[in-house]
Amino acid sequence: MPEFREVTYSATRWEILRRLRRDASRLMKALKSCGLEPITHGSLARGDVNSKSDVDIVIPYRVQAFLVELCLENHGIQALNRFIIQATPASTPKAYIEVDPSGLRTVSFPLSDLSPREWEFYRFGGMVNYEELVRDVRVPGVSKSLVLIIPTEKGHIEAPVVGYEHYVAKVVSVSIETVVERVNVLTRRDRYGRTGVYLKYQLLSSESFEEAFNKLIESGRLKTS
Numbered sequence: 001m002p003e004f005r006e007v008t009y010s011a012t013r014w015e016i017l018r019r020l021r022r023d024a025s026r027l028m029k030a031l032k033s034c035g036l037e038p039i040t041h042g043s044l045a046r047g048d049v050n051s052k053s054d055v056d057i058v059i060p061y062r063v064q065a066f067l068v069e070l071c072l073e074n075h076g077i078q079a080l081n082r083f084i085i086q087a088t089p090a091s092t093p094k095a096y097i098e099v100d101p102s103g104l105r106t107v108s109f110p111l112s113d114l115s116p117r118e119w120e121f122y123r124f125g126g127m128v129n130y131e132e133l134v135r136d137v138r139v140p141g142v143s144k145s146l147v148l149i150i151p152t153e154k155g156h157i158e159a160p161v162v163g164y165e166h167y168v169a170k171v172v173s174v175s176i177e178t179v180v181e182r183v184n185v186l187t188r189r190d191r192y193g194r195t196g197v198y199l200k201y202q203l204l205s206s207e208s209f210e211e212a213f214n215k216l217i218e219s220g221r222l223k224t225s
Contacts, residue, residue, distance in 0.1 A: 001164070001167055002148070002159035002160055002163070002164040002167065003159060004150075004157040004158065004159045005157065005158050005159070006152070006154070006155070006156075006157050007048075007155045007156050007157070007158060008154045008155045009047075009154065009155035009156075013049070013050070013155075016049050016050065016051060016053070017044075017047055017049050020044055020049055020053060020055055021044065021133060021136075023055050023105060024040045024044060024055045024057060024133060025130070025133055025134060027055070027057045027077065027099070027105070027107060028040065028057055028130040028133060029130065030071060030072060030075035030077060031057065031059065031068070031071060031072075031107070032130050033071075033075070034067065034068075034071035034074075036059050036063065036067075036068070036071070037059070037060075037061075037129070038057050038058060038059050038107075038129070038130060039057075039058050039060055039122065039127045039128065039129050040055065040056065040057050040058065040127065040128060040133065041056065041058060041122045041125050041126060041127040041128075041141075042054075042056065042125045042126060042141070043126075043143065044056075044128075045125070045126035045127050045128045045138065045139050045141060046125075046126040046138060046139060046140065046141045046143075046149045046151060046156070047138040047149075047151050047155070047156060048143065048149050048155075048156055048158075052104075053104075054104040054105070054106070055104065055105045055106070056106050056107075056108060057106070057107045057108070058107075058108050058109065058122065058127075059107070059108070059109035060109075060110070060114060060119065060122065061109070061110070061113075061114070062109070062110060062111070062112065062113060063109055065095055065109070065111075065208065065209035065210060066208060066209075066210075068095075068097070068107065068109060069097065072097065072099065072107065077099050078099065079097045079098070079099060080098050080099060080100065080101060081097075081098040081103070081202060082095070082096070082097050082098070082202070082203040082209070083095070083096040083098075083200055083201060083202050083203065084096075084111065084199070084200075084201045084203070084209065084212055084213060084216060084222070085197055085199065085200050085201075086197065086198050086199040086222060086223065087197045087198060088197075088198050089198055089223040090223075091118070091198070092110045092111070092112050092113070092114050092115065092118055093110070093111045093112065093199070093213070093216075093222055093224070094108050094109065094110050094111060095108060095109050095110075095111055095209050096108045111209065111213055112224065117177070117178055117181070120174040120175060120178040121178065121182065123141075123172060123173060123174050124141065124142055124172055124174050124178055124179065124182055125141045125142060125143075125144075126138075126139045126140060126141020126142075126149070126172070127139070127141070138151035138156075139151065140171050140172050141172055142161055142168065142172060142179075142182070144186060145186075146160065146161040146162060146182075146183060146186050146187070147159070147160065147161065148160070148161050148164075148168050148171065148172075150171065161179070161183060162183060162187075165179045165180055165183065166179075198223075199216070199221060199222060201216060201221070201222075
């Protein structure tokens with residue numbers, strides 16, 4: 001077991017967490033009312049947020065894009081920018097809808113089926129559903145700096161992931177293979193810097209996600225397995 005360090009949150013940090021979770025709750029409630037099952041993940045699920053933390057609401061399965069867009073529109077939530085993003089040639093392409101000018105509030109969903117490993121990536125970082133969010137549930141997960149975060153009443157306790165991969169896999173309920181893969185990816189990113197994503201395409205206002213998806217496949221820009 002690694003050695004843990006205790007972190008106590010300031011009143012400001014608790015307020016940031018409450019504000020971000022209110023934003024997430026509004027988006028998730030709208031999607032739930034349309035029969036969708038969204039999650040949120042990362043620092044928002046764990047609790048270790050800061051003033052630059054984003055709110056990414058994920059529908060973690062294939063869904064018709066126009067239904068998501070119509071749902072948001074019917075709840076007064078404007079889609080400001082829309083993207084198709086593929087992190088690597090082997091990754092599942094995802095649709096991203098930005099709903100605030102900063103680009104820090106997004107709704108995303110895969111455009112083809114997620115692999116079991118990709119699903120575990122969300123659990124690796126920590127994820128909660130709408131019901132858990134409104135109950136103020138926080139869950140263990142791993143930050144992008146490879147620190148295991150376990151929530152406590154005062155804040156969280158944290159420990160390094162590298163060297164303790166088997167322990168971390170048990171705590172966050174993912175396979176050891178997922179932990180090792182994320183360690184390799186994030187260590188490489190830390191060493192060489194973020195190299196960006198394989199594909200990031202911004203949709204025209206007149207384009208649907210389906211039209212853009214098919215166009216990108218036909219042009220060879222989007223790789224599908």
